[in-house]
Amino acid sequence: MTVSKSQIPNPKSQITSSGDWDLGFAIRVLGLALLMSTSAFAHHGAASIYDMGKETTIKATVTEFVWTNPHVELGISTSGGTKTDLLLELGSPPNIRNRGWSSRTVKAGDVVTVTFHPGLRGAKIGVVMKLITADGKELQA
Amino acid sequence: MIRYLLMLSTAAVVFTAAACSKPAAAPAPPAHPNISGSWVRPLRDRDVGGIPPLNEIPLTEWAATKLKAERPAGGENQDFANTTDPSLRYADPNGYPRISLHPMRFKIVQTDDYVYQLWEYNQNWRQIALNVPQDPDPAITWYGNAVGKWEGDTLVVDSIGYKDSTWLDARGLPHTQDLHLVERIHKVGENLAFDITFEDPGAFTKPWTAHLIYKPSPDGSMTENIYTISDELRFRERFLNQKVNIPIRR
Numbered sequence: 001m002t003v004s005k006s007q008i009p010n011p012k013s014q015i016t017s018s019g020d021w022d023l024g025f026a027i028r029v030l031g032l033a034l035l036m037s038t039s040a041f042a043h044h045g046a047a048s049i050y051d052m053g054k055e056t057t058i059k060a061t062v063t064e065f066v067w068t069n070p071h072v073e074l075g076i077s078t079s080g081g082t083k084t085d086l087l088l089e090l091g092s093p094p095n096i097r098n099r100g101w102s103s104r105t106v107k108a109g110d111v112v113t114v115t116f117h118p119g120l121r122g123a124k125i126g127v128v129m130k131l132i133t134a135d136g137k138e139l140q141a
Numbered sequence: 142m143i144r145y146l147l148m149l150s151t152a153a154v155v156f157t158a159a160a161c162s163k164p165a166a167a168p169a170p171p172a173h174p175n176i177s178g179s180w181v182r183p184l185r186d187r188d189v190g191g192i193p194p195l196n197e198i199p200l201t202e203w204a205a206t207k208l209k210a211e212r213p214a215g216g217e218n219q220d221f222a223n224t225t226d227p228s229l230r231y232a233d234p235n236g237y238p239r240i241s242l243h244p245m246r247f248k249i250v251q252t253d254d255y256v257y258q259l260w261e262y263n264q265n266w267r268q269i270a271l272n273v274p275q276d277p278d279p280a281i282t283w284y285g286n287a288v289g290k291w292e293g294d295t296l297v298v299d300s301i302g303y304k305d306s307t308w309l310d311a312r313g314l315p316h317t318q319d320l321h322l323v324e325r326i327h328k329v330g331e332n333l334a335f336d337i338t339f340e341d342p343g344a345f346t347k348p349w350t351a352h353l354i355y356k357p358s359p360d361g362s363m364t365e366n367i368y369t370i371s372d373e374l375r376f377r378e379r380f381l382n383q384k385v386n387i388p389i390r391r
Contacts, residue, residue, distance in 0.1 A: 044229065045219030049381065069368040070376055087379060094245070094261070094364040125380050 050117040050127045057115040060086070067093055067103035074106070074128060076114065088116050088126045090141040099140050110134045173291040176256075176326065180333050180355035181246035190352040192242070192310045197349075204315050204344040211313030222381050226313070227306055232370040234283040236307025237300070238322070238337055238353075240265055245366065246358040256289060256296065261363050269298050276302075281318060283307065298324040309339075317343035332356050
């Protein structure tokens with residue numbers, strides 16, 4: 001699957017290049033995040049499970065989108081399949097609803113571009129910073 | 142016929158008296174401020190006060206030892222995976238005043254006899270009974286037994302009866318079942334201030350005070366945000382690969 005990857009020294013930066021996604025969860029960590037996501041604060045300290053100094057942007061297929069507490073869950077496939085390769089968390093339902101999300105913002109099968117802090121020690125998880133929907137709408141998580 | 146005429150004349154007199162009476166006097170000003178509405182303590186605001194730094198809180202040896210053994214989920218020494226935070230480990234209610242440190246808003250509803258605090262987070266609430274004496278031996282509860290009275294423009298709230306398993310804040314600040322809070326709640330401009338004095342001989346060598354500032358939040362319907370032990374354990378199972386040994390909703 002073709003994915004986009006870019007170094008994002010500034011949260012406002014846009015994806016600038018594309019290439020092939022390296023499977024086996026060798027996520028290309030490409031930049032430093034300047035700001036910590038607000039989404040993780042309400043529930044737990046994100047720094048103990050995510051690398052808040054790294055930021056990854058990929059284009060991937062949604063495998064699941066679960067509107068739940070404590071955090072909304074987004075599963076994505078990096079190969080265009082239906083199996084979740086990466087499990088990402090967003091904010092709590094009311095928090096991200098205030099930022100324009102709803103339970104129907106994305107659905108399984110959608111191709112989205114998502115930026116997240118990856119899990120520490122290679123864990124196949126992440127905490128989402130922002131997402132661009134299939135129809136080009138950009139949302140903060 | 143005479144009876145009918147008498148009734149008619151009586152009605153006419155009443156009507157005339159009502160029509161000629163002086164306009165009603167302006168309503169008396171309220172006896173105390175109106176603090177009802179929605180309030181929030183935004184996470185990133187720097188002017189909303191807070192619980193003091195731990196080294197400024199006069200901990201007893203017991204409290205210092207307990208605090209040191211705790212593993213908070215956030216902050217400097219965070220350990221989310223192995224946290225001892227009861228509000229995460231057991232999805233316990235936050236208790237008071239920790240619930241009021243949560244960045245979600247709360248609503249105050251005032252009646253003549255009670256002031257209610259309705260927290261959006263987990264739909265928790267507490268009641269402050271007005272103008273009644275404190276119960277010297279109340280039930281032990283998550284949110285304590287609170288009584289209040291207005292002193293001028295300040296609502297003074299006395300509360301005891303707190304379950305000792307809660308943390309006072311997310312850092313793991315402990316207390317005993319003898320916790321006694323005295324809160325002075327008053328408007329500061331458009332904001333609402335809570336000055337909370339903590340007394341607890343088992344946890345603190347002397348009383349100390351925290352100042353919390355809440356800002357007005359757009360009123361309206363409250364959002365449901367209920368979080369259960371199933372939610373917590375499911376999250377841990379999926380994101381941290383932790384084993385879950387009890388039935389949960391998946």
